[in-house]
Amino acid sequence: MGIKNAAKKTIAYAKRNGARAAFFAAIERLSDNRKEKYTYNELSEAVLNEQKQEYKALAETGGALRFSIVVPLFNTPEKYLRQMIDSVVAQTYGNWELVLADASPLESDLVKEYMKEDPRIKYFYLGSNEGISENTNRGLEKAKGDYIGLLDHDDLLTPDALYEVSRVIRKSMSRNHLTQFQACPIRLIYSDEDKFDDHKNLYYEHHQKPSFNLDYLLSNNYICHFTVMRADIIKRLKFRKKYDGAQDFDLVLRACLEATLTMPMATDQIAHIDKVLYHWRCHKGSTASNPASKMYAYEAGQIAIGDALKNFGVEAEIAQLPHLGFYRAGYGGDIFSQRKDIGCVGGKLINKKGRVAGGIYKKDGTAIFKGMPFGYSGGLQHKAVVQQDCYAVDIRCMALRPEFAEAFKDIAGFEYEDTFSDLQGNMTDKSHDDVQVESKREYLDNINSLTEEEILKINLKIGEEMKRRGLRVMWDPQVVRKI
Structure with a gap:
């Protein structure tokens, strides 16, 4: 983070929470920056080839589940659009479709060129912009995969993302002696992630997540990226326009609460992969770079938590904490x-x-x-x-x-x-x-x-x-x- 941007964040934090809190936050951030020694290590060609061979053998048996990666597009810069698509095409696990739901004013010639090269890329021009939730729902309607993954239009998947997710699902299938993917008990899978500064070609802020933690989720959308859900569940729950800005959080909350508050625990339904499978792009104007740029998203998140709990008979007063995107349930x-x-x-x-x-x-x-x-x-x-x-x-x-x-x-x-x-x-x-x-x-x-x-x-x-x-x-x- 640049000095100017850091100063802006500190001033904004002080205005919201007072000088004393801002002082501690600034001192702690400096300490964290000194400690951070994160490096994203790309997989070797040998490992990637080994994964491709494993997928090939699996595909020959007819036992490869199909993934749909749904991406809503809207005026996506060509550079970012190309890099996002390339990250999906580079997957070592090959049974996927990339569903692009485009609400931009004009159709994308770039995507049409990609479609000629790879029929797994599906492009749907929506003709109008109905907002992020409805645009994504149009993509979900077209998805034909057993599991559906969510990817933002300017972010990147690691080449092993679908391979790692498929391993988790196949292990569950084998353990439970199942043959139909829609019967798999795993409803949601999430991975670790990091941020990517495309100007500096730098990966940073590794978000190393815990195994599923319900009350931590009610405090913050720590699940975030990369999220994959069983197709029947995500298509039933869908995104809701009322929560635009926090539509992903609302969806994840409902999917997780459905499992955890109607059953004792969710250990067999919600899985965490402790590897970075998603790079969240940080560029000027993005939420990753400037969280305060989307205050409405945090307000929507606050409402989503309270509404999700209420839907399961839990009355709670949800308050925003001093740190944007973090909450407390009273x-x-x-x-x-x-x-x-x-x-x-x-x-x-x-x-x-x-x-x-x-x-x-x-x-x-x-x-x-x-x-x-x-x-x-x-x-x-x-x-x-x-x-x-x-x-x-x-x-x-x-x-x-x-x-x-x-x-x-x-x-x-x-x-x-x-x-x-x-x-x-x-x-x-x-x-x-x-x-x-x-x-x-x-x-x-x-x-x-x-x-x-x-x-x-x-x-x-x-x-x-x-x-x-x-x-x-x-x-x-x-x-x-x-x-």
């Missing part, structure tokens, strides 16, 4: 009455030095974000300040579903008390001031008599119990306790 006084899938929720612990001391833990007991200054957000994806599912939270700042109070006593050896809910109404810069209600003193005294190792052991056992019961553990870092 469930009122009792999250457990709204979210039947959550077993416990916890907050962030801050020590006397103003640094993160714990609150969210991995299965191995690692305290994520430990030592991070309180004012930091956790990098480009702001994971230290957004709600997300995790393995375990901390009993010093935790609310537990009431029916599990006895299980808590069995694990901890003393009665459970809610140490989370009384902090929810004090989520400001002073939110780390400790709130102690008289009824909780005995509970807190019991905790204080334990060593850090003993507390961690209890935290992890509770997390394990929640997983055993098929329930989520949710971390809400906007709720903070000082220890």
Whole structure:
């Protein structure tokens, strides 16, 4: 990012969130920039040829599923259009069709030239521009693939993108002894991505995503690119014009909530490929380069989250966080009455030095974000300040579903008390001031008599119990306790 652009972003951030928040954001961004040493390593010709040979053998057996890549076009610069098409043509997996739905004022002679060379390229001139959602829906209607991938008109796929996605689907088919692709349990697949500066020929900001995380998705569209969905599902759900600007987010939310809030977990339905398969082009005027250029998109995202939850009977107040495109769902006084899938929720612990001391833990007991200054957000994806599912939270700042109070006593050896809910109404810069209600003193005294190792052991056992019961553990870092 150039100095001028960085300065503009900092000034805009200060206007929205105040000078103090802007100071911490700028310091953290400088620190992140120094740490970033990302390089996109292109696959060797030997590896690409090996993938092509594997596809050829698969195709000869008649077992190659078909992909449709749907791209809405609108006044796409010829350079970007050519590069986008070339990235699809270069796929090592060959059973695909590229469906181009063009709403530009004039038909594309360039695409027609490509069609002469490759019949897998399908071009549909729409004649009028009905907006991104309706234009894309016209492309979906023409798609004939078993799975449909979404690609923006100026972005790029890596040559192994469809090969990697096909591997995930074929493994699921084999594991479940299936022969029909429409019966495959996997409804949505997403990959890691990065950004591409075409002026500098530079790949940067590697977005290394986690496995499916529902509450993180409700905080931010981290799934984004490259997204592939089973054809019957995406054609049924479709894009909705009401959410133009956040139409992809709205679609992904509905597809994921349909799986996760009507069934215990979505481990067999939503798959993550931990490889960069998508390059998000960053050029002057693009959302990738200047997020503030499309404020309406973030407002549409805010509405989409609330509407998607409401559609599944969950009432939540969705607020935008200081970082554009990031949100917080407020469930009122009792999250457990709204979210039947959550077993416990916890907050962030801050020590006397103003640094993160714990609150969210991995299965191995690692305290994520430990030592991070309180004012930091956790990098480009702001994971230290957004709600997300995790393995375990901390009993010093935790609310537990009431029916599990006895299980808590069995694990901890003393009665459970809610140490989370009384902090929810004090989520400001002073939110780390400790709130102690008289009824909780005995509970807190019991905790204080334990060593850090003993507390961690209890935290992890509770997390394990929640997983055993098929329930989520949710971390809400906007709720903070000082220890």
